[in-house]
Amino acid sequence: MDSTAMFAMSYGVYVVSAEADGLKAGCVVNTAVQVTAEPIRMSVAVHKDNVTASVIAQAGAFTITAIDQTADMPYIGNFGFRTSDTYDKFAKYETAVSGVGSPYCPEHACAVYGCRLIDTVDVGTHYLFVGEVEQAERLSDEPPLTYAYYHSTLKGKTPPKASSYQAE
Known part of the structure; x- marks a missing residue:
């Protein structure tokens, strides 16, 4: 099997987040998608070892933000390359609360x-x-960050817990 064929799939880059028992958790994912139109439903894949996965399960809710092309590597790294149990990923940036908390x-x-x-x-x-989906809102007119742009322009790497990770 040629696993590089998976690189032809188009993806966006997102932050998925949740809060339970006072713990705010979030991580960067590339596998978030609308799966139905009525009612509007979305799915997101989160690695089992991520703190965010257990917080989503506890909270019974999650929020997805579509990252736009103004994002830089420090922003992406803040949410993608640290763990929520030892680092407050929301401390450096303005934080809002979604309609699901x-x-x-x-x-x-x-x-x-x-x-x-x-x-x-x-x-x-x-x-x-x-x-x-209980809340859907456009936040800006900036184009969304695609996974291809993340790799080609921002020179981002795929971390081992990403659903599209392939060992070299």
Whole structure:
């Protein structure tokens, strides 16, 4: 099998976040997608070892922000290359609270989606969280950050916990 064929899939770059028992958690993902139109539902894949996965399960809700092309590597690294149990990812940036009670950062985001968790599917290394969208809002007119742009222009790397990670 030619696993490099997976690089032909187009993805965006998102922050998924939640809060439970006073712990704010968030991580960068590239696998968030609208799965139905009526009702509007979205899914997001989060690595089982991420603190964010357990916080989403506890909270029963999550928020996805679509990162826009104004984002730089320090912003992406803040949410993507640290752990929420030892680092407050929301301390450096303006934080708002979505309609489902999750923290999110509107800076460098072109849209926000507040989702009530309706199902969790174990897909091996990741959980696929499915949520019904209770809030959808455009935050800016900036173009969304694609995974291709993240790699080609920002020179970003794929971390081992990413759903698209492939060992070299």
